[in-house]
Amino acid sequence: MPITYYITLSVVLFCIGVVGVLTRRNAIIIFMCVELMLNAVNLMLVAFSKMHNGNAIASAPNSTVGIDGQLFVFFIMVVAAAEVCVGLSIIVMMYRNTHSVDVNFLNRLKN
Amino acid sequence: MNTIILSAIFGVVMMFSGIFIHNRSAYKHIAAAALLVLLVFNVSEGNGFSLINVDVKYFLHFEKFGLLFNSICIFSTLVYVMLSGKEIEKVGNNVAESYALIFFVLCGVGIVTSYTNLLMLFIGIEVLSIPLYVLTGSDKRNLKGNEASLKYFLMGSFSTGILLMGIALLYGTAGTFLIEHNGTRMLSYLEALGLVLLFIALSFKVSAAPFHFWTPDVYDGAPAVFTSFMATVVKVAGFAAFIRLFEARTGTMGSQTDRLIGIVIVLTLAFGNLTAVFQQSVKRMLAYSSIAQAGFMMFAIFAVNDTAKEGLLLYAAAYCLSTIGIFAVLAKMEDMTLEGFNGLAKSQPLIAALVTIFFLSLAGIPLTAGFFAKYYMLAAMVKTGNYIGLVVIGVLFAAVSVYYYFKVIQAMYFKDGDIVLAPVTSGFKYLLLGVAVIIVVLGVYPNALLSLLYF
Numbered sequence: 006m007p008i009t010y011y012i013t014l015s016v017v018l019f020c021i022g023v024v025g026v027l028t029r030r031n032a033i034i035i036f037m038c039v040e041l042m043l044n045a046v047n048l049m050l051v052a053f054s055k056m057h058n059g060n061a062i063a064s065a066p067n068s069t070v071g072i073d074g075q076l077f078v079f080f081i082m083v084v085a086a087a088e089v090c091v092g093l094s095i096i097v098m099m100y101r102n103t104h105s106v107d108v109n110f111l112n113r114l115k116n
Numbered sequence: 117m118n119t120i121i122l123s124a125i126f127g128v129v130m131m132f133s134g135i136f137i138h139n140r141s142a143y144k145h146i147a148a149a150a151l152l153v154l155l156v157f158n159v160s161e162g163n164g165f166s167l168i169n170v171d172v173k174y175f176l177h178f179e180k181f182g183l184l185f186n187s188i189c190i191f192s193t194l195v196y197v198m199l200s201g202k203e204i205e206k207v208g209n210n211v212a213e214s215y216a217l218i219f220f221v222l223c224g225v226g227i228v229t230s231y232t233n234l235l236m237l238f239i240g241i242e243v244l245s246i247p248l249y250v251l252t253g254s255d256k257r258n259l260k261g262n263e264a265s266l267k268y269f270l271m272g273s274f275s276t277g278i279l280l281m282g283i284a285l286l287y288g289t290a291g292t293f294l295i296e297h298n299g300t301r302m303l304s305y306l307e308a309l310g311l312v313l314l315f316i317a318l319s320f321k322v323s324a325a326p327f328h329f330w331t332p333d334v335y336d337g338a339p340a341v342f343t344s345f346m347a348t349v350v351k352v353a354g355f356a357a358f359i360r361l362f363e364a365r366t367g368t369m370g371s372q373t374d375r376l377i378g379i380v381i382v383l384t385l386a387f388g389n390l391t392a393v394f395q396q397s398v399k400r401m402l403a404y405s406s407i408a409q410a411g412f413m414m415f416a417i418f419a420v421n422d423t424a425k426e427g428l429l430l431y432a433a434a435y436c437l438s439t440i441g442i443f444a445v446l447a448k449m450e451d452m453t454l455e456g457f458n459g460l461a462k463s464q465p466l467i468a469a470l471v472t473i474f475f476l477s478l479a480g481i482p483l484t485a486g487f488f489a490k491y492y493m494l495a496a497m498v499k500t501g502n503y504i505g506l507v508v509i510g511v512l513f514a515a516v517s518v519y520y521y522f523k524v525i526q527a528m529y530f531k532d533g534d535i536v537l538a539p540v541t542s543g544f545k546y547l548l549l550g551v552a553v554i555i556v557v558l559g560v561y562p563n564a565l566l567s568l569l570y571f
Contacts, residue, residue, distance in 0.1 A: 012288075019281055026274050035270055042277030046284050053288040073293055077235055081280060084242045088273055091249050095269050098253060099262045108266070 011052035018045035032096050032106040036089075043085050050074045050081075117178065118157040118167050119186050119226035126150040127219035134212025144201030147215040151194040154222070158186050174294060175233045180569050181425055182229035185356045185432065187568075189225045189349045192436035193218065196345060198547055199444035202538075203341040208254045214342075217247035221350060228357040232364075234283045234293040237357060241279065241321060244353060245272045248346055252338040264337025271320065271330040279317035285310030295364040311373065314361065322354035324414055325383035328407050332391075335403035340452070343399065344443030347406040352432035355413050359428060362420050377418045378503055384411030385513040392520045399452045401520060402442065405478065408517055409435055412493055415510065418503075419496035426566050427492025433558060433565055434485035438474040441551050444544075445471050450536035457524055458533025466545055468528045473552045475521040477559070480514050485558035490514060492562075 018041060025038030054074025061070035100106055133146055157167065162183045197204075197218075205211050224244030231237045249272060253265025287293055289307040316327060323331040335343045388408030395401035413431055416424040445467055449456050461468035477486035494507050558565055 019277075022277065026270070032266060032270070036273075039270070039273045039277055042274075043280060046277070046280040049281075049284045050287065053284065056288075057291045070291065073235075074287055077238075077283075077287075077293065080235060080239060084239065087246055088242070088276070091246055092269050092273065095249060095253055095262075095265050098256055099266050102257070102259055102262055108270070 008052055008056045012049060015045040015049035015052070018042075018048070030108050032099070032108050035108065036092055036096070040085065040089075043081055047078045047081055050078050117170065117172065117176070118161045118165075119154060119183075119190070120223055121167060122154050122157055123219045123223040123226060126154065127216045127223065130212050130216035130219060134210060134216075137212070140205050140211050141201075143212050143215055144197060144205070147197050147218070148194060148201075150219070151190055151197060155187060155190045155194065158183060158190055175236050176227070176230045177232045178230050181429070182356070182360075184429055184568055185229045185353075186226055188429065188433050188436065189229075189353060190222060192349050192433075192440060193222060193345070195437065195547070195551055196348070196440045196444075199440065199544065199551075200341045200344060200447055203339075203444075203447040207339045207341060208256060210254075214251065214254060217251050218345065220247045221345075225349065225353040225356075228353055229360070231357070231360065232295055234286065234295060237295070237361065238276075238279060238283060241354075241357065242276065244350060245276075245321070248272075248342075248350060251342045251345070252334060254342065255339050258339075260337040261339060264334045267330055267337075268334045271334075275317045275320035275327075278313050278320070282310045282313030282315075282317060285313065295361055311365070312376070315373070315376065318354065318358050318361070319380060322351055322358065322410050322413070323407055324380050324410050325387040325407065326380075328384065328387065328410075331407055332400060332403045335406065336397070336400045340399060340443060340447040343403070344440055344447070347402065347443075348436040348439045351406065351410065352413070352428075352436060355410075355416065355428060355432070358417050359420065359425065362417055363425075366420055374418065374503065377414065378506055381411055381414045381418060381506060382509055384408070384414060385509065389513045389516045389520075393516065395520070397453050398446060398457065398524060401454075401524075402439065402446075405517065405520070406439070408513065409478070411513070412490060412510065415493040415497050415506070418506070419493075419500045421496055421499055423492055423499055424496035426569065427489060427496050429569065430485065430492055430558065430562055430565060431489035434477055434489040434555065437551050437555055438477040438484075438486065441474040441548055442471060442478075444548065448538040448540065450538075454523060454527050455533060456536070457527040458531040458535070460528040460535050460537075462532070463535045464537065464540070467540065467548065470548045470552045471528065472525050473555060475525055477555050479518045479521040481518075483556060483559045485555045485562070487559055488562040 022038045022042035022045060026035050029035050029038065051074065054071040057071035061068035096106055130147060133143065161178065162180060204214055221244055224240050227236055227240030227243060231240055249265055249269040252268050253261055255261040285306050289304050320327045335347055338346065385408060388404050388411055392401050392404035392408060395404060413428060416428040446452060473484065477484035480486045480490040494510055497507050498504065
């Protein structure tokens with residue numbers, strides 16, 4: 006399959022994530038949209054990694070070019086997990102105080 | 117490497133000291149001692165001493181600029197801990213953990229000042245940000261703090277997503293995560309888009325307009341002590357990351373991004389300064405002023421030459437020290453509005469005079485470090501030879517900033533009022549005096565700092 010399919014899919018996923026973050030009001034759904042953005046990036050990195058590897062293998066069969074893209078994906082997963090940890094506890098803390106996870110609450114801060 | 121390893125270790129040590137030591141005021145001294153050790157080892161790395169010899173080729177590259185930047189950040193944190201230790205104790209139940217998080221942030225600072233690989237940029241930015249989300253919300257019962265923390269977290273992770281997309285696109289075109297890039301060929305569309313996304317994500321982190329909207333709310337909602345840390349050390353570290361990326365990329369970008377950065381500079385300066393004028397709360401005013409100062413630091417990103425790098429170092433030192441000084445006094449106040457400062461000169465003449473020096477430095481009045489910081493930024497801009505109009509705009513907005521900084525000075529000296537200030541020790545006063553002396557010395561003789569870059 007051509008690389009463009011993968012790029013298109015991950016760009017579409019990424020855009021869904023961005024639109025979700027900007028339009029939804031529920032903190033947890035916003036958070037899920039952020040995760041969607043990160044996973045779109047993961048997909049794209051793996052696709053690019055495979056592409057670079059494929060190009061390199063044509064000339065040198067044992068090439069490991071492009072492996073770093075897949076390694077990056079692991080780092081994104083680890084960091085995303087750490088972020089989930091902190092993020093969910095912040096949301097829980099918020100819920101304990103306001104009994105809501107609606108980010109419209111946040112607008113009070115402006116005054 | 118010393119900074120990264122040691123600050124991570126000290127972070128863990130601080131966490132454990134929370135279990136074994138129950139004297140709340142002891143943590144401050146442990147943290148200060150650890151920071152001092154960190155500073156010594158960071159400086160000695162510049163002389164070729166490394167704790168552990170690990171091969172970090174293709175990931176990190178330690179050079180004078182990054183190490184000096186680390187030193188400035190560690191020193192500012194040391195001053196911050198010494199000045200505001202009392203206030204940190206008052207926030208939340210877990211004092212030791214707050215210090216631990218501060219050390220983890222410093223670990224992130226060590227990474228973003230020396231990375232040569234986009235992977236390290238990503239990890240550094242995250243190590244820098246995640247502890248801050250926790251610190252912002254560390255006052256669990258305070259609703260404003262909760263909201264600030266949630267907002268900061270959502271915005272921060274959103275910008276991380278954008279950063280990663282930018283990295284992925286750059287990787288797609290170049291096939292490598294190294295920031296150094298050879299050749300002067302034209303940018304492909306994907307690569308240009310990737311760079312713009314990286315630029316947006318980093319602008320989020322340093323709160324440059326139009327990506328600044330979270331800043332006032334977060335800085336205002338967070339406990340004043342932690343605002344002080346966020347607005348200074350973390351912000352200038354963001355700029356270190358910024359300038360490293362753009363320095364490595366100057367060959368390929370050429371003048372294509374100039375207009376974009378120019379627009380961001382003008383917007384940041386305009387928004388930060390003009391909104392700060394109308395603020396009644398000094399804490400909120402400082403939040404907007406930090407946006408305005410970010411606008412000035414963006415000049416270094418535009419110019420990317422030696423003067424710009426020197427200027428950024430000087431700016432980091434001047435801005436960090438003055439803002440930490442002001443916040444240390446502000447955190448002791450009951451009333452953080454402009455009226456709260458009324459009559460400070462009568463009851464605490466020394467502190468009022470020192471705060472005046474800090475505000476003068478922020479405004480960029482000669483004989484303070486802030487003046488030379490701004491001067492170097494504009495000089496770097498003039499050196500590039502194009503977009504001289506931006507220099508004029510910078511000077512005009514610096515003049516605007518004088519207005520709102522002087523409103524506080526006016527309140528301290530020319531208005532009467534009953535000041536409510538938490539008790540200050542003489543040690544606090546001497547330390548504040550020391551910070552003011554450093555600012556004045558840097559304002560008279562900036563080479564005291566800059567010569568460290570070359571020897």
